[in-house]
Amino acid sequence: MAEAVRHDKTARQLRLLSDALDSGRLGPVRRLVNTLAPAEIGNLLESLPPDRRMVVWGLVDPEDDGEVLVHVGDEVRESLIADMDPDELVAAVEDLDIDDLADLVEDLPEAVTGQILRSMDRENRERLEQVLSYEEDTAGRLMNPDVVTVRADTTVDVVLRYLRLRGELPEHTDHLYVVNRRHQLIGWVALQDLVTCEPGRPINKLIDDELESIHVDTPAPEVARRFSDNDWVSAPVVDDSNTLLGRITVDDVIDIIREQAEHRALGAAGLDEDEDLFSPVWRAMRRRLVWLFVNLCTAFVAANVVGQFEDTIDQLVALAVLMPMVAGLGGNAGTQVLALMVRGIALGQVGASNIGTLLWKELRVALLNGLLMGAVLGLVVLVWFRSPSLSVVIFIALTCNLLLAALSGVLIPVTLKRLGFDPALASGIFLTAITDSMGFFTFLGLATVILLR
Amino acid sequence: MAEAVRHDKTARQLRLLSDALDSGRLGPVRRLVNTLAPAEIGNLLESLPPDRRMVVWGLVDPEDDGEVLVHVGDEVRESLIADMDPDELVAAVEDLDIDDLADLVEDLPEAVTGQILRSMDRENRERLEQVLSYEEDTAGRLMNPDVVTVRADTTVDVVLRYLRLRGELPEHTDHLYVVNRRHQLIGWVALQDLVTCEPGRPINKLIDDELESIHVDTPAPEVARRFSDNDWVSAPVVDDSNTLLGRITVDDVIDIIREQAEHRALGAAGLDEDEDLFSPVWRAMRRRLVWLFVNLCTAFVAANVVGQFEDTIDQLVALAVLMPMVAGLGGNAGTQVLALMVRGIALGQVGASNIGTLLWKELRVALLNGLLMGAVLGLVVLVWFRSPSLSVVIFIALTCNLLLAALSGVLIPVTLKRLGFDPALASGIFLTAITDSMGFFTFLGLATVILLR
Structure with missing residues (x-):
């Protein structure tokens, strides 16, 4: 399904709003903003840089403030809340549904939470306390006690x-x-x-x-x-x-499904789905560093593998030219298997009863792909470096690395899941760590044995 | 939000079903299957290898056949349809809602479509024809003409x-x-x-x-x-x-949101969201080859860059050990920026009005990360190879490659979107092509200029 290209309502609103803000006339901005549903206002606020975001936030109808807070990511929410005084906050959130209020309460300053609890009647206070007594991301937190x-x-x-x-x-x-x-x-x-x-x-x-x-x-x-x-x-x-x-x-369920999808898409790159597009530079940097450092560590492992073969490379520099290809293609092939497996696990379609069949299928696919890609790569290498034995080495190494990639692509997410980790998040790092290191090892190891006999 | 670890209904059903199938007693299988909603049966069929899938498909209550067909991916659907004779198919689908029928009709054999159209009354036939006259993935195709x-x-x-x-x-x-x-x-x-x-x-x-x-x-x-x-x-x-x-x-809308998420997750790895977990090996191989060949081509470009510096590497083999790190970390950092941008574009939050601000923010984050990661990497290289100038080279090269990664991460998806392509699909390939090639070029180029003067 193609992403929307036409009818891009938010982007159009963004442009209109941006023009109005540029002109400095806030009347049209206020009118434009207050024709929108709270979720749309939230989306719009998320797409504005901090200074403009605060200007527009000040223009939102106070009646919508609470609903807008419910509909923005945690990080943007914090910045909006920081901009409000306690009385405004209490007024904004006290009319929210219990489930929405429960969702917000942890981001509110304690003084405000106390004030809200005091302003509620006993029945609602007890309801809120009950909802808050359940673990986050369970049905208890999502439910609204208001039923007929x-x-x-x-x-x-x-x-x-x-x-x-x-x-x-x-x-x-x-x-x-x-x-x-x-x-x-x-x-x-x-x-x-x-x-x-x-x-x-x-x-x-x-x-x-x-x-x-x-x-x-x-x-x-x-x-x-x-x-x-x-x-x-x-x-x-x-x-x-x-x-x-x-x-x-169902409206809360749609939010869950969207969040899950974002969690998976951003989580795979080591990001949080609540990340603000316009996070302060220091904060964005700190958050991304963790992931980059983990990758730095796995890169050191791979570099160390290459380091063991310095003598081999010294004798045949062509190896240095070709080794990233073997590692990279392994990573790509493994990523494909991983994507299928992560979806299957998320849908509950992958389990002990079919993992063997899946692994066998993926190994056969990898073998065929390896033989074919390896043959192409081998031919190119033959033309490029005119060395039949180098050709044979890269052919074997690529095939082995694709087989290993399939094995890792199937087993890593299943293992992580069994150990209680989220396979959508960490699988990619482990996979490329293996396909890089083992890709270098197979290629350079084979070269040492076959070419430098 | 964590994926479900407990209460894993589908996985449990899968295990039960698998045990029942192993025992060869089909009575319990039939009873188990027919306690499920059609969507759950669809999910279960998708998680079964082809032979078992067909056994279970034969046990599904014929009344549910049509709804199950609506709820499985295109590839699994084809295999289920191939297993039914025309009369069964007509009986299965003729009672479906018009929107569901429109969704199915293109996967049905022509003879069956004709038979269905003839069996419908005139009003319904005209309704179906009207729905089919709208483009796929538009409101016209999703709507049901049955309104009060x-x-x-x-x-x-x-x-x-x-x-x-x-x-x-x-x-x-x-x-x-x-x-x-x-x-x-x-x-x-x-x-x-x-x-x-x-x-x-x-x-x-x-x-x-x-x-x-x-x-x-x-x-x-x-x-x-x-x-x-x-x-x-x-x-x-x-x-x-x-x-x-x-x-x-709203039930159709939930399906759209799920499909979009899968399209994004699988599409980024060059797969189709309708891919069957148990595709025949030949078919799976052919489909993945396209993507691997595109990656092979970009890998050749990168390898060619390295090839230009064979003399440099020949004089200092340490460069071969370290160059994959510069390229890889650039790719990782760029992927983070890309993930944020692709989400922003999908939500309509990124447009001409804020792209400059975003780019400026990402360049500053990249500069800080580059300086910090570069310093760490430089120190390790100093200890490892005892060469201060090599240290300086990798420090500068990494910082440059992270800056380039940020630039690419912001501009590639926006450009693809403007050219009418889906940024979720192709951005990753372009990004790593750039971070690999330019990572090698900056590192080896600087090394040639500074170290081999």
Whole structure:
């Protein structure tokens, strides 16, 4: 699927905004910003350099402040919060939904958190404390305790009358939950069914008994997977005793899926998905250094391998010209295997039962690719350096390195996963460490044995 | 956010299924498979090697066949379709929603497509033909023409009575669309509002006039962005004259977001997101070869750079040991910048108005990192090879290569995007081509000038 090329709304807004800011007239900027949804404002703020970001932040309708804070990355959020005084902050966040407030609370100054807790009524305070008692990135943290429940021993028209009395429903209410006296979940009734069946129908005839609920400890990625597998708009969250605690809605699930994708894409380069595009230089530098130093260390290992063969290279400089190719192509081939495996693991498609079959398939692919690429490379080397034995050496070395790359590409992520690490993050470093070092070793080792006999 | 480690439902199912298949008793396999949602069955089929996949596919309840086909990647889909005879296929897909059918139709044998079109009533056939007339990956292809419309000049109780007469609503109906006589979209009414307000209320008092609609030509990624920015469950699709054509639902949007993420993750390694984990070896090999050959070509360019300095290396073999480090670290640093930029471009956060600021920031980060990493590397080289001038050479070369990496990391994706290419796919190859070649050139060139004077 191609990225959007036309209809690039955010980029267009950015240009308009940038022109308006350049002109120094803030009226048009304010009007432009406040036609946007909070998530769009968040996106826009993230795309502005710090000085302009603060100007625009000051122009956002205070009513939207809280929602905007929910929709920006941690680092940008910190900078926006630092710009607000405690009263403004309290006003901005106190009307948020409990799940959004729980998401924000850890980034707020303690004084503000205290003030917010004091300004809440007891019921909401207890709800917030309950949500905060669950681990981050679990269903408990994602749920909103605000649910509409009904009893099974009633009829559709009674429920409709109750809803009219109750007034506005929580956002994305597509089901009412049927509970017993002890607030245990029995099933759910679709709002759609309530409006299409006869008013006299008993509720217990409408209950969907195929209901699946989400346990409060379920990790966020598993929540996302179940939503997308079952096409849910909302789903109930329960505890061990099947007591209804709250519900999760699809808009939060979309956020999880986006975050997961960013985490994987940026994490593979050693970055945090909350990184601000315009981080202060010192902060950006410090964060990237860690990853570069890890890479420096693996590079030293590879350099050390080359160092062992200084005498060989000294006798045949062509080896120095060719060795990065063997290492690099191994890394590329391994990266392909790795990409497939990391996806498979994330989808739960790779496990003990099929890892053997996968490895066997990848080794055969690598062998064929190695023989073919090796033959091409060997031919070019023959023409370039006119040495048949050098040709043979690079042919064998490349084939071996592609086989090793396939082996590493399959086994590294599976091993990391089994050890409890996130395979999406660290696999790449290990893989290139192996394909570089072993690529140099095979090529230079073979050269030493075959060419310098 | 950590990937799911516990509660790994798919992996557990896979193990159970695998054990059951091993035991050869197909009864338990069938029961296990048919407790799953179609998307889960699809996921399971994708994680099985071809022989087992076909056994399990034969056990899936024929009623679910169509939905399962919708939920698997193109390559797996082809293999499943090849296993069915035309009558089975027609039976499987004829009850699908129009949008799902449109998604499948191109993978079906022509004879089957003809048979399906003949078996449809005229209205549905025309709807399908209309959906198929829009370009792939646009709103027109994603929409389902099945919508519930009401008139503005009526009241809530009339609408409720109409809904009761009509019976079952299309899935995920959270809004009814208000249209005029010419089927032009005027606004929408939330189902939630219908059940909470008094029955006598006129519909035109309930219309949400802040409604945004989606133009039928909007590209899929833009559709996804607007859904997630506005927390929609469904949204209306209109043409140039604002005529209501259909609606898009959030479950399709989740699929788009997932596909985009996979496209980005696998595309960066030159793979297709529809690649089957268990592709036949020949097919997998052919597909990966293209990417490896492109990398082979850029590697030749880099090797050629090294080849220009054979004399220099001949005089100082330490250069061969160290040159991969300069090139590799440049590639790593550039990849970090690239990851940030590709995300920024995908979110529409990067454009002409801020590219200068971004470049300036990244160059400063690269300078600081270069000076620091260069100093460390220089010190190690001093201890290792006891040559102060070699130390200075690698210090300068690394700093230059990190600066170049930052420049490339910012400019390559922006340029590709402007030229109409997908920056997520090709940027990496160009970047490492530059950091490798120029890393070698700077390091070996400086060494030639400074060390061999």
